[in-house]
Amino acid sequence: MIIAVDGPAASGKGTIAKALARHYHLPHLDTGLLYRAVAATVMRLELDPTSEADAVAACDFDELTLADPVLRDDETGQVASIVSAHPLVRAALMQRQKRFAHQDGGAVLDGRDIGTVIAPDAQAKLFVRATPTIRAQRRHTELKSRGSDVSYDQVLADIRARDERDSSRSTAPLVPAADAVLLDTSFLSIEAAVAKAVALVEVRREA
Numbered sequence: 001m002i003i004a005v006d007g008p009a010a011s012g013k014g015t016i017a018k019a020l021a022r023h024y025h026l027p028h029l030d031t032g033l034l035y036r037a038v039a040a041t042v043m044r045l046e047l048d049p050t051s052e053a054d055a056v057a058a059c060d061f062d063e064l065t066l067a068d069p070v071l072r073d074d075e076t077g078q079v080a081s082i083v084s085a086h087p088l089v090r091a092a093l094m095q096r097q098k099r100f101a102h103q104d105g106g107a108v109l110d111g112r113d114i115g116t117v118i119a120p121d122a123q124a125k126l127f128v129r130a131t132p133t134i135r136a137q138r139r140h141t142e143l144k145s146r147g148s149d150v151s152y153d154q155v156l157a158d159i160r161a162r163d164e165r166d167s168s169r170s171t172a173p174l175v176p177a178a179d180a181v182l183l184d185t186s187f188l189s190i191e192a193a194v195a196k197a198v199a200l201v202e203v204r205r206e207a
């Protein structure tokens with residue numbers, strides 16, 4: 001079974017995807033990390049994220065980059081959303097994600113375009129969302145716990161900018177697949193959100 005979990009920044013999609021992978025004993029891929037690795041490589045090499053050629057050159061990143069804590073930084077997320085708008089960057093990362101999704105036994109992937117582009121054939125598609133202010137609170141708490149001194153206002157502004165950029169790009173914009181189920185986690189605890197996600201997947205599994 002392929003499970004696609006899409007949604008905007010800090011909506012809780014990664015938390016839900018990891019829990020679904022544990023529940024169904026499936027491998028999990030956080031596809032945002034791939035775009036963050038491109039962004040971190042662009043920054044390290046002092047390339048220009050708005051240049052498609054520069055961003056494509058960074059798609060050949062060292063695999064060790066995927067474990068670099070810098071990937072989780074707020075600034076890396078911003079630059080990831082700039083490099084991810086280039087069609088050639090998306091094309092360079094596509095096969096790897098499609099292969100992961102279509103491995104024997106299935107997989108859980110989370111991102112922005114899993115249900116629409118990477119695995120339109122996924123059996124279960126969730127589109128996770130929450131209000132921008134709740135997402136900013138969650139991400140701010142998370143970043144603070146990692147030692148960052150970024151302000152709540154900055155995190156909220158960055159989340160709004162990223163929402164706008166990710167939703168308005170012409171290639172693979174952030175939109176729910178026509179057959180995705182919406183899951184709003186704004187007023188759900190992690191446990192409640194995961195329980196709801198499992199229940200929604202069960203409906204699709206039995207269909």
Ligand SMILES: Nc1ncnc2c1ncn2[C@@H]1O[C@H](COP(=O)(O)OP(=O)(O)O)[C@@H](O)[C@H]1O
Pocket residue numbers: 007008009010011012013014015016138139142185188189190191193
């Ligand atoms: N339902 C929830 N209630 C409260 N906090 C949550 C909830 N879901 C996720 N979180 C927390 O919010 C932060 C962002 O969640 P995450 O799953 O990484 O979001 P995303 O993958 O959509 O960016 C994490 O610190 C996570 O523990």
Ligand SMILES: Nc1ccn([C@@H]2O[C@H](COP(=O)(O)OP(=O)(O)O)[C@@H](O)[C@H]2O)c(=O)n1
Pocket residue numbers: 007008009010011014031032033035036077080081082084085110111112113114162166
């Ligand atoms: N499948 C995906 C995953 C991420 N991305 C891009 O990568 C950025 C970082 O993604 P992420 O999933 O790590 O970010 P968070 O939602 O965890 O904050 C997003 O803002 C998108 O611009 C994408 O375009 N497509």
